[in-house]
Amino acid sequence: MRLYKKEGNVVEILSFPIENVEKGDYLLIEDGEAGKGLIVQVIDVQFANVPGVLEELLRSLPDGGEFITGEDIDPLEIAPHITYLQDARLLICKIRATVEDNGEKLSPSSSWLPSRSRSVIRKLPISTLLKLAKVEGRFPIIIGSTKESLLTIDASALDGKLSIITGKKGTGKSHLSKLLITSLINHGATVVVFDMNGEYVGLGLTSDGKWNAYHNKVHALTPGQNFKVALKNVNLNIILDILIHALHLPGTSAREFRRIWHFLKEKGNLTLQELGEAIRNWHCNQNVKDALYSRYYAMINTGFFTDNPSDAGLLDESLLKAREEGGAIVINLRNTSAIDKQVVVEYVLGKLVELLTSWRLKAVFLFAEEAHLYLRETYWDDIVTRMRHFGIFTTFITNQPDSIKESIYRQADNIFLFNFTNESDLEVVSRAVRVDSDTVKSIARDLPPQYCLVLGTAVKDFPIVVRVRALDLKTMGETRLFFSGNN
Ligand SMILES: Nc1ncnc2c1ncn2[C@@H]1O[C@H](COP(=O)(O)OP(=O)(O)OP(=O)(O)O)[C@@H](O)[C@H]1O
Numbered sequence: 001m002r003l004y005k006k007e008g009n010v011v012e013i014l015s016f017p018i019e020n021v022e023k024g025d026y027l028l029i030e031d032g033e034a035g036k037g038l039i040v041q042v043i044d045v046q047f048a049n050v051p052g053v054l055e056e057l058l059r060s061l062p063d064g065g066e067f068i069t070g071e072d073i074d075p076l077e078i079a080p081h082i083t084y085l086q087d088a089r090l091l092i093c094k095i096r097a098t099v100e101d102n103g104e105k106l107s108p109s110s111s112w113l114p115s116r117s118r119s120v121i122r123k124l125p126i127s128t129l130l131k132l133a134k135v136e137g138r139f140p141i142i143i144g145s146t147k148e149s150l151l152t153i154d155a156s157a158l159d160g161k162l163s164i165i166t167g168k169k170g171t172g173k174s175h176l177s178k179l180l181i182t183s184l185i186n187h188g189a190t191v192v193v194f195d196m197n198g199e200y201v202g203l204g205l206t207s208d209g210k211w212n213a214y215h216n217k218v219h220a221l222t223p224g225q226n227f228k229v230a231l232k233n234v235n236l237n238i239i240l241d242i243l244i245h246a247l248h249l250p251g252t253s254a255r256e257f258r259r260i261w262h263f264l265k266e267k268g269n270l271t272l273q274e275l276g277e278a279i280r281n282w283h284c285n286q287n288v289k290d291a292l293y294s295r296y297y298a299m300i301n302t303g304f305f306t307d308n309p310s311d312a313g314l315l316d317e318s319l320l321k322a323r324e325e326g327g328a329i330v331i332n333l334r335n336t337s338a339i340d341k342q343v344v345v346e347y348v349l350g351k352l353v354e355l356l357t358s359w360r361l362k363a364v365f366l367f368a369e370e371a372h373l374y375l376r377e378t379y380w381d382d383i384v385t386r387m388r389h390f391g392i393f394t395t396f397i398t399n400q401p402d403s404i405k406e407s408i409y410r411q412a413d414n415i416f417l418f419n420f421t422n423e424s425d426l427e428v429v430s431r432a433v434r435v436d437s438d439t440v441k442s443i444a445r446d447l448p449p450q451y452c453l454v455l456g457t458a459v460k461d462f463p464i465v466v467r468v469r470a471l472d473l474k475t476m477g478e479t480r481l482f483f484s485g486n487n
Pocket residue numbers: 167168169170171172173174175176399450467468469470471475
């Protein structure tokens with residue numbers, strides 16, 4: 001390989017097919033005399049435009065179907081060299097870092113230029129790169145395999161961070177998030193999952209339905225079934241958030257509700273039935289009363305609130321259990337209506353903030369699939385700013401990248417990117433600040449299913465393509481098919 005050109009942070013390198021370089025590979029351009037080297041990543045492989053090659057290719061075309069008879073005379077034996085040149089490749093590479101002190105120190109600078117005549121270019125094995133960049137740490141999570149070694153990231157790269165898993169349908173996003181969740185549990189972390197399709201409830205089972213190591217650590221909560229809350233245990237602020245944000249109660253009515261709540265609380269009578277009675281008998285404007293009544297019925301209809309204390313408290317219980325030994329609380333929203341989803345999510349987030357501010361919980365990793373379906377508008381910014389300070393570290397999972405606001409992409413510390421073929425989807429993701437858009441567009445377009453491009457803190461900003469490893473977990477919530485199992 002030979003260094004050909006450098007412009008900004010793009011380097012062009014000439015190579016031959018025999019060197020077998022592919023998109024995503026890392027190369028080291030070593031300049032022995034300068035004692036430094038450039039680490040570059042191949043983001044595109046093109047044919048080299050060697051002068052005369054076009055002419056040669058045209059000559060070798062059969063002309064108009066007429067066969068030319070005769071013998072090829074090649075006295076200087078240059079034909080093999082010409083075919084060799086025709087296959088020459090141009091590798092378009094991005095500079096990722098500079099190595100100094102004989103491979104001891106990495107710095108992100110790209111301000112120097114290696115010598116074109118002296119420098120030696122060779123492939124940089126991912127394992128060497130990972131070691132150089134110190135990607136692995138005390139809390140390893142094995143993501144899968146790269147071309148020649150395993151990719152192991154550190155759980156601390158998710159700690160205090162915002163991550164996004166995105167890619168088109170069926171590429172393996174939920175699978176990767178299950179891998180992250182189980183690995184976090186192994187390290188003793190508390191995880192909460194908003195499960196849209198009921199596909200995480202099987203985390204505690206192997207593929208043939210037996211209990212696995214996580215069985216006691218996965219708590220599946222289905223709102224209205226095993227997950228209910230007693231009104232008297234709910235903080236007024238949480239109820240108000242539910243009423244205002246999920247059920248759109250106007251401000252004046254909310255003030256009246258606050259009075260009713262205090263009145264019932266003083267009487268020690270905070271039950272659903274008493275609440276209904278109190279609204280009926282309350283002296284206030286009829287519009288306010290109607291507004292309160294309709295929300296009261298919406299609350300009853302969720303089936304999520306109860307007066308029976310033995311039904312309630314499972315969320316607190318499982319969270320506190322998870323705090324001790326690590327565990328995942330899966331909020332199964334599969335059969336919950338759109339409004340009820342918002343009520344439940346509002347409650348769970350409110351409850352988490354309550355437990356975190358009182359230090360009964362240290363921190364929580366939140367996994368949210370298709371969050372635009374249940375997360376209210378103002379929560380998005382909250383999650384990256386306020387929630388992070390409370391200790392809620394979110395991973396968003398989506399196959400519609402434009403459902404996540406641009407500001408969230410900008411704040412994201414890690415992006416796990418699966419295949420996207422659609423130009424506009426790629427455009428959205430490539431706007432993320434931590435990644436240059438050429439890399440994203442060029443590599444993500446060619447990723448096969450189950451392969452993912454890891455970007456950000458987890459890989460110390462060296463984008464790495466990895467084949468996500470398999471898991472022995474029961475898959476649930478699969479797409480129901482008509483033509484399956486009949487053959
Ligand atoms: N790395 C992997 N190894 C083995 N099987 C995998 C892997 N990744 C995904 N799968 C399997 O492929 C199927 C699709 O994966 P998954 O449900 O994670 O895709 P998805 O991107 O979440 O799809 P959707 O957009 O529909 O939610 C699942 O049956 C899953 O078990």
